[in-house]
Amino acid sequence: MCGIVGYVGPQDALDVVLEGLRRLEYRGYDSAGVAVRVGNGASGELASAKKAGKLANLEKVLADQPLPSSTIGIGHTRWATHGGPTDRNAHPHLSADGRVAVIHNGIIENFAALRTECEKRGIEFSSETDTEVVAHLLAAAYDEAPAGVDRFAEAMRAVCRRLEGAFTLVATHADEPDTVVAARRNSPLVVGVGETADGTPEYFLGSDVAAFIAHTREARELGQDQVVEIDRARGLTVTDFSGAPAEPKAYTVDWDAAAAEKGGYDWFMLKEIAEQPRAVADTLLGRLGEHGELVLDEVRLSDQELRDIDKVFVVACGTAYHAGLIAKYAIEHWTRIPVEVEVASEFRYRDPVLDRSTLVVVISQSGETMDTLMALRHAKDQKARVLAICNANGSTIPRESDAVLYTHAGPEVAVASTKGFTTQVVACYLVGLFLAQVRGLKYEDEVAAIVEDLRALPDKVAEVLEQMEPVRALGRSLADANTILFLGRHVAFPVALEGALKLKELAYIHAEGFAAGELKHGPIALIDQGTPVIVVVPSPRSRESVHGKVVSNIQEVRARGARTIVIAEEGDEDVVPYADHVIRVPRTPTLLAPVVTTVPLQVLACEIADTRGYDVDQPRNLAKSVTVE
Numbered sequence: 001m002c003g004i005v006g007y008v009g010p011q012d013a014l015d016v017v018l019e020g021l022r023r024l025e026y027r028g029y030d031s032a033g034v035a036v037r038v039g040n041g042a043s044g045e046l047a048s049a050k051k052a053g054k055l056a057n058l059e060k061v062l063a064d065q066p067l068p069s070s071t072i073g074i075g076h077t078r079w080a081t082h083g084g085p086t087d088r089n090a091h092p093h094l095s096a097d098g099r100v101a102v103i104h105n106g107i108i109e110n111f112a113a114l115r116t117e118c119e120k121r122g123i124e125f126s127s128e129t130d131t132e133v134v135a136h137l138l139a140a141a142y143d144e145a146p147a148g149v150d151r152f153a154e155a156m157r158a159v160c161r162r163l164e165g166a167f168t169l170v171a172t173h174a175d176e177p178d179t180v181v182a183a184r185r186n187s188p189l190v191v192g193v194g195e196t197a198d199g200t201p202e203y204f205l206g207s208d209v210a211a212f213i214a215h216t217r218e219a220r221e222l223g224q225d226q227v228v229e230i231d232r233a234r235g236l237t238v239t240d241f242s243g244a245p246a247e248p249k250a251y252t253v254d255w256d257a258a259a260a261e262k263g264g265y266d267w268f269m270l271k272e273i274a275e276q277p278r279a280v281a282d283t284l285l286g287r288l289g290e291h292g293e294l295v296l297d298e299v300r301l302s303d304q305e306l307r308d309i310d311k312v313f314v315v316a317c318g319t320a321y322h323a324g325l326i327a328k329y330a331i332e333h334w335t336r337i338p339v340e341v342e343v344a345s346e347f348r349y350r351d352p353v354l355d356r357s358t359l360v361v362v363i364s365q366s367g368e369t370m371d372t373l374m375a376l377r378h379a380k381d382q383k384a385r386v387l388a389i390c391n392a393n394g395s396t397i398p399r400e401s402d403a404v405l406y407t408h409a410g411p412e413v414a415v416a417s418t419k420g421f422t423t424q425v426v427a428c429y430l431v432g433l434f435l436a437q438v439r440g441l442k443y444e445d446e447v448a449a450i451v452e453d454l455r456a457l458p459d460k461v462a463e464v465l466e467q468m469e470p471v472r473a474l475g476r477s478l479a480d481a482n483t484i485l486f487l488g489r490h491v492a493f494p495v496a497l498e499g500a501l502k503l504k505e506l507a508y509i510h511a512e513g514f515a516a517g518e519l520k521h522g523p524i525a526l527i528d529q530g531t532p533v534i535v536v537v538p539s540p541r542s543r544e545s546v547h548g549k550v551v552s553n554i555q556e557v558r559a560r561g562a563r564t565i566v567i568a569e570e571g572d573e574d575v576v577p578y579a580d581h582v583i584r585v586p587r588t589p590t591l592l593a594p595v596v597t598t599v600p601l602q603v604l605a606c607e608i609a610d611t612r613g614y615d616v617d618q619p620r621n622l623a624k625s626v627t628v629e
């Protein structure tokens, strides 16, 4: 997500901050900005500049209108969430009196209520962001805080106690010549502690260590719900939001700059796999409104128009199409509206039957996939309503849609989609629940109960990730396979397709996913002595003995010589006699299980590709965003 840099020390702050932002470019962003505190003595001023687009655009602004030199500065690269990627929405955001500048990574869930409160006090907002409320609240809290050494930190603590959601905040104040304050909840923040050649202390703030690794390797990691005050003379002071002292975790970074960008992982894909608990949690942030109603990001359709929907198409490509296949199970189950799922490149050529009462759900991580965009335009030409599930804010697909749910997964750099997929699946569940609620098919408490199950998913994914060592070892043992087959039933069928796609695109091994019941109608002939078959087993609690049928399918392939690799819930002992390897996943409600069962398949594909010596992040012949038809 957003990149954050802060600096207090003897060097020119703007130079340090811009260099830090350059090192955070890999995170992906759509605008950038900086602020410095200038002036001698207690009363100074803030100077800032910000611009949509790449850092080069900001640097051009700074070349035309240079900022005064300063030794305190903050900088930001923004990945748009609330409000499009424009100059106005770029960070830093200043308070109405221009005395406070704030940068932010995350989502402030209760920003709408706080914004109304500020507006009632006569404050005019100059952006559409959730962040701007913090600048106004911080300026007011500073004025109210008792004068003293930690006035600025006290103001930050008072504001943080009022915020809900996820945030890393860094702020500077015109009246604070030596101090920057920062805070974190659910979003990352690290402090770098260094000194210049002449022994003068200097301090850095970064959303990750790549921001300051060129200056120091000594870092302090802030805990959850903590505020750090960095003062030129007094150094670091860390407290919790109530003001109780806290001890940050000190460590030495032993990565080089390239490793730092990948968070120490060998590949962006591995980093993105590891980010899934956070990404899924972010997709779910702020989705339940005050009265238990589900909240999308943008809805330009009336309740009546939504109630009139009598048919849903889900249209997408590749991995996003697999998320769409899972959406069908959830939407039909919760709304009883018929759902068809189609690859975008086929959709418009077969003249689908569409009208005003058809909802077309388009799913795209990038928001720029040409096949999906063309399908969307065709649907709109036929007067259908379009709802987009998308990760990249401000991209074309959400712009042209009638309603949007952003996945808020943060930038995905690796070509193979991982956190993009799991967050799309979660977004599909939210869309299903949203439609059920609008149509009066689910009470608020029923929705809340399912949202609780959804909120348990990040911990379950984290649990799976902790147990991946044997899966990696298994991956290494599969690196010489010529063919690997994937089987699943019900929602595990799209998971099987996704597992096969990951393997094809990364390891260049022939892989196919099948609905387990289809095997006997032909594909079982592919099975030879030792053919690896990966079976995604549905929960033993799934309906109509789907589980039992899949256990039979495992026996059938094993009897024909297959090497069986089984992904099954903890406690499912029925699979054990027929499995050469069992990968365990936590108990999860049947419909939601794909978010958990897909993760080992991602890790497996990555490990096999790595063992075969391939570039995991940039597989041959593929592009991250496919902008041709």
Ligand code: AGP
Pocket: 317, 318, 319, 320, 363, 364, 365, 366, 367, 368, 369, 372, 415, 416, 417, 418, 505, 622, 623, 624, 625, 626
């Ligand atoms: C997945 O690993 C792929 N690289 C690919 O299938 C991708 O999901 C597809 O091209 C759709 O992309 P989008 O989500 O950006 O539209």
